[in-house]
Amino acid sequence: MVRRATSGKKVLSQANLASLGADRLAELLMETAGPALKRRLRLELAAEVGAADLAFELDKRLTALEVSRTRVSWRKRPELLTELKTLHGMIVARLAGLEPSLALDRLAAWFDLYPGLTRRVQDPKGELALIFDSASSDLAALASRLGPEIAGPILGEALATRLSEWAAWVGRGAEGLSPALARRLLVDLTAGKPQPTGRLALVVRRLADRAGDLDAWILSLSDADRKKPDTAAEIARRLAQDGRAGPAREALEAARASHPQARPAKGKAAGPEPQGETWYAAEIAVLEAEGDSGAADAARWRLFERTLSPEALRTLLAKLADFEDVVALDRAFEIAAAHGDLMRAVAFLMDWPAHREAAALILKRRSELRGSWNDLPAWAERLSARHPQAALLLVRARALALRRLGAGFSEEVEQLISEAEVLAVGLAESDIPSHQDFLSELRSPR
Incomplete structure (x- = not known):
């Protein structure tokens, strides 16, 4: 038998194809190219000639x-999606490099294909929508x-006449817009016009964020939305950060008054002020804008007590002198140890990091451990060397939780049992x- 020779030169790769030479490759392409490839080749050839020729070829397609109006079957859908990506790529990668203004016109026309395509293309997986949405940043x-x-x-013009689709694309891409362009669009959309809705x-809200136009951002909120406690608090925070302490205080008080707890039921006293994170962030910002840093720090402690x-x-620590920050940190650890949610407290201590305090808290409040908390295995691994008893409690809590959730003696549970056995060595003098x-x-059956 003749032994078949093997060679890397037969591997289908860019380098090996290049070795065939341009003439031979061109001949092969002309012989084998299907309609889709031929369209792509025409675009590439037009790009080599110049921007006007490429724009003309893009316009035709x-x-x-x-x-x-032909409906696209599920068999033809992949081909259509590929062509849309190709057209998008030729516009933003080739034409934009030759003549950006021509490219933007074609990119707008490419986006305008979407409504018609949705009527004739079944898109159960949302692939068509994703192609257009992901192109917002290029726009x-x-x-x-x-x-x-x-x-x-x-x-x-696109937003004024085709708002249903273009609002989403411009909104998604707003972070990538230049502030100057965002301001120009804001003027076009709001100047001398009714309050925007829907x-x-x-x-408008996304553009206002990008342009740094707080008044336009507030204008985009409906009267009903402005009365919601969290929204009113956010308005107060933004006004404070903009240096408008007076209006910020008014907005903060409006947020307090609009909170359900501030409106007592008949015959009952009003409840405490709203204490969500949004509220505290606004309160801190307003107090800072008013120049009352002491009260702002007190509010930060209240925020920490609630949220850790x-x-x-x-x-808070950054503002303190040496040794004072140590005292403050001890206070923070005490607050964490007394927090009503053990898992949130442990998460704070583990991430700070304060492993010794976390281990002590786990041992002290072991009955409150929630084994379904997904961070338990990682915490156990980090505590195992210096705080094996705390790590053991975490491993056991995880295994028990998985059993209760119906995992049986799965591979993960068996692994946790093995880890628990190793960590349990030397527990003779322990109350575990x-x-x-x-x-x-x-x-035991559950």
């Missing part, structure tokens, strides 16, 4: 897709590159139940 980048004078009228309000927010604690007692509890 975009128009063909726009006027078509924002190209429009910002051209600036408000060129891009403003194009996007403004989709328009949402896009590491950010609030770090802000033995490994055998743990196994009995694990195997």
